[in-house]
Amino acid sequence: MIYVPLSDAIVFRALLVRYDQDPYKRPEPAARPFAIRRCSGQVHKCQRRAPVRQCKGKLMLHRLACAAVLAVSMPIASFAQDTAAPAAAPETTTTEPAATADQATSEPVTADTVVATVGGTDITLGHLITARASLPEQYQQMPANLLFPGLLSQLINQTVLEQAFTGDVPEGVQMSLDNTRRSMMAAVSLADYLKTAVTDEMVKAEYNKEYGDGYEPKEEYHAAHILVKTEDEAKELIKQFNDGTDFAKLARDNSTGPSGPNGGDLGWFSDGMMVKEFEDAVKTLEPGQISAPVQTQFGWHVIELIETRKQAPELADVEGKIRNTLQEQVTNAYIDELVAKADVNKSASEGIDPSVLDNTGLLE
Numbered sequence: 001m002i003y004v005p006l007s008d009a010i011v012f013r014a015l016l017v018r019y020d021q022d023p024y025k026r027p028e029p030a031a032r033p034f035a036i037r038r039c040s041g042q043v044h045k046c047q048r049r050a051p052v053r054q055c056k057g058k059l060m061l062h063r064l065a066c067a068a069v070l071a072v073s074m075p076i077a078s079f080a081q082d083t084a085a086p087a088a089a090p091e092t093t094t095t096e097p098a099a100t101a102d103q104a105t106s107e108p109v110t111a112d113t114v115v116a117t118v119g120g121t122d123i124t125l126g127h128l129i130t131a132r133a134s135l136p137e138q139y140q141q142m143p144a145n146l147l148f149p150g151l152l153s154q155l156i157n158q159t160v161l162e163q164a165f166t167g168d169v170p171e172g173v174q175m176s177l178d179n180t181r182r183s184m185m186a187a188v189s190l191a192d193y194l195k196t197a198v199t200d201e202m203v204k205a206e207y208n209k210e211y212g213d214g215y216e217p218k219e220e221y222h223a224a225h226i227l228v229k230t231e232d233e234a235k236e237l238i239k240q241f242n243d244g245t246d247f248a249k250l251a252r253d254n255s256t257g258p259s260g261p262n263g264g265d266l267g268w269f270s271d272g273m274m275v276k277e278f279e280d281a282v283k284t285l286e287p288g289q290i291s292a293p294v295q296t297q298f299g300w301h302v303i304e305l306i307e308t309r310k311q312a313p314e315l316a317d318v319e320g321k322i323r324n325t326l327q328e329q330v331t332n333a334y335i336d337e338l339v340a341k342a343d344v345n346k347s348a349s350e351g352i353d354p355s356v357l358d359n360t361g362l363l364e
Contacts, residue, residue: 116152118159127155172363190331197330198323204315206322211312218271220313221282222306224264226250227257227299234293234300241290247304256299264304268317278303 107113111126131151132140139147224247228234237250251264259266271279278301281294285305294301356362 116156118156119163121159121163123152123155123159128152131155170363172360175363190334193334194327194331197334198326202326203319203322206326207315207318210322211318215312217310217312220268220270220309220311222268222308223266223282224248224251224304224306225257225259225266225278226255226264226302227260228254228302229256229299231293231295231300234302237302238290238293241302247290250302265306268309268313 109125111124111129113125114122115125115128116123128148128151131154132147135147226234226237226247228237233254237254240250241247248263248265251260254260255264257264273279274282275296275298277294277296281291281301281303282305285291285303287305287307289305291301291303294303
């Protein structure tokens with residue numbers, strides 16, 4: 001049996017409705033337009049708006065959490081035996097500690113602060129924070145007052161399911177836990193090394209090497225633009241500009257691009273940094289001029305060339321790029337050094353047919 005995490009976040013109806021006092025209260029079945037938006041992955045696919053039941057591929061979700069978000073943190077079995085009767089779940093007591101006014105003022109909140117206990121197992125604030133950090137970006141932007149009860153219920157549901165299982169840890173799960181720990185600790189180790197591996201002096205030296213003597217500056221352009229859906233809209237904006245309306249104001253009021261709120265300002269760029277149609281139009285302009293409507297894959301643009309320059313970029317403008325390049329270089333060198341010093345023996349892998357990677361039955 002192989003266990004895989006859900007590849008997409010599942011948003012439960014509980015996040016979309018306002019609960020009364022009881023965070024575990026569920027709406028009546030008739031009021032639920034759907035139980036789960038979709039579940040997907042290489043192993044199985046359920047139809048959109050499918051009820052919560054057994055899916056093709058022998059996959060069964062026995063119980064969905066009543067709260068908001070179940071993301072990659074909840075592993076599920078990709079294959080489950082249909083014939084095996086579920087064992088009786090032991091009685092589990094769930095307690096959610098409520099902080100008193102005195103506690104709120106006298107006890108500092110830390111990662112170890114207990115927010116719930118399930119059958120003697122503590123769920124801490126740190127567990128909630130790390131669960132939120134694992135969510136896709138669009139869910140991390142949701143208000144904390146919605147995420148908090150949802151994530152707490154998610155962790156409670158996971159805990160009771162874990163406690164209800166009375167067998168040994170499946171081999172596939174143990175292998176996944178080993179890989180997860182290995183990966184996370186490798187990231188911790190590398191982050192610790194990189195704290196001092198790339199210094200400001202190294203960045204300055206690389207800057208001088210790349211942009212010092214012998215560097216031939218490239219033509220750079222500072223431009224702004226207004227992005228709209230149609231050519232007629234672009235022509236109307238050009239008319240308004242010619243009638244005296246400020247270009248930045250037109251961009252703020254009309255542009256659908258991300259630079260709109262900033263007056264359409266795109267900052268400095270050089271050859272190859274913009275799509276060809278946009279770049280070609282910029283090169284025909286003189287500072288202060290605006291273009292005719294320009295069509296790209298993104299829509300229709302009206303472009304204003306603000307100024308040009310031909311000089312080496314300032315250190316502050318390229319420091320991030322240089323630092324990233326240096327970090328990649330020292331990371332590769334550091335790993336190569338560690339591997340060379342380690343007692344690594346790969347002879348046991350010789351003669352093994354790589355196609356066995358497809359044989360998930362080895363984990364059963």
